[in-house]
Amino acid sequence: MPRQPLRVLISGASVAGPMVAYWLCRQGFAVTVVERMPLARVRTSGHAVDLFGPAMDVADWTGVLPAVMVALGAGAAFARPALLIAIATAIAGAAAAFYYSRAGLALTHYDARAHLVVARRILDSLMPGWQQIGAVWLPLPHVLNMLPVQIDAWYRTGASAIAISVMSMAAGAWALASLIIRRTGSVSAAIQRRNVPPQSADARRMWSSA
Numbered sequence: 001m002p003r004q005p006l007r008v009l010i011s012g013a014s015v016a017g018p019m020v021a022y023w024l025c026r027q028g029f030a031v032t033v034v035e036r037m038p039l040a041r042v043r044t045s046g047h048a049v050d051l052f053g054p055a056m057d058v059a060d061w062t063g064v065l066p067a068v069m070v071a072l073g074a075g076a077a078f079a080r081p082a083l084l085i086a087i088a089t090a091i092a093g094a095a096a097a098f099y100y101s102r103a104g105l106a107l108t109h110y111d112a113r114a115h116l117v118v119a120r121r122i123l124d125s126l127m128p129g130w131q132q133i134g135a136v137w138l139p140l141p142h143v144l145n146m147l148p149v150q151i152d153a154w155y156r157t158g159a160s161a162i163a164i165s166v167m168s169m170a171a172g173a174w175a176l177a178s179l180i181i182r183r184t185g186s187v188s189a190a191i192q193r194r195n196v197p198p199q200s201a202d203a204r205r206m207w208s209s210a
């Protein structure tokens with residue numbers, strides 16, 4: 001005869017009650033939640049709360065994070081800080097490029113010139129063609145730069161390659177910041193590019209059992 005699931009009574013249907021009920025149900029318990037507040041006084045329009053740290057983790061594990069983000073106007077929640085981080089990264093990159101170009105040091109490293117040669121020779125060499133993409137490096141920078149670098153001034157100064165690098169760095173910063181903010185809700189973690197582990201022992205235990 002199959003065993004009856006253990007019955008659990010939870011008092012309070014605010015935040016903790018339904019959440020504990022959810023996780024206990026997932027473990028096979030038979031859960032009843034009671035609430036003393038009259039139904040007429042229960043809010044149907046939601047609560048104005050900040051979600052951060054462990055609350056983001058728990059929302060993620062229970063699968064409601066996408067819905068929470070939509071309710072928050074997801075874009076607004078994490079797109080703007082990520083965009084600002086990307087813009088700051090682009091400004092820093094442009095300032096560094098300006099400084100080193102003025103000092104005549106932009107192409108000091110031999111590899112910088114070699115990348116330009118590989119990009120240009122795809123279309124401009126004795127035997128142009130896709131075979132020219134081949135080098136010890138991955139091909140994406142050369143493919144992106146193969147048209148701009150046909151302009152002599154940009155080829156000699158590396159201007160287009162530098163612009164592509166700075167834009168790529170900014171795009172990478174935006175993608176990383178978006179991911180980190182979406183996952184942790186922490187803008188400072190996104191700036192420092194570090195992962196924030198679940199902050200409480202309970203959250204860590206839940207994570208390991210999810």
Ligand SMILES: Cc1cc2nc3c(=O)[nH]c(=O)nc-3n(C[C@H](O)[C@H](O)[C@H](O)COP(=O)(O)OP(=O)(O)OC[C@H]3O[C@@H](n4cnc5c(N)ncnc54)[C@H](O)[C@@H]3O)c2cc1C
Nearest residue numbers: 011012013014015016017034035036037048049050051055
């Ligand atoms: C002004 C304010 C702003 C806050 N803002 C935030 C925020 O932005 N972000 C955030 O994460 N946290 C916020 N908090 C904290 C958050 O509201 C609480 O941590 C959270 O509500 C605790 O949830 P809980 O379920 O443990 O308890 P409670 O929310 O207190 O819920 C207890 C429930 O049990 C019911 N109950 C009590 N006794 C009985 C009984 N005998 N029988 C049946 N039911 C009973 C009550 O009616 C109630 O619904 C805020 C708190 C306050 C006061």
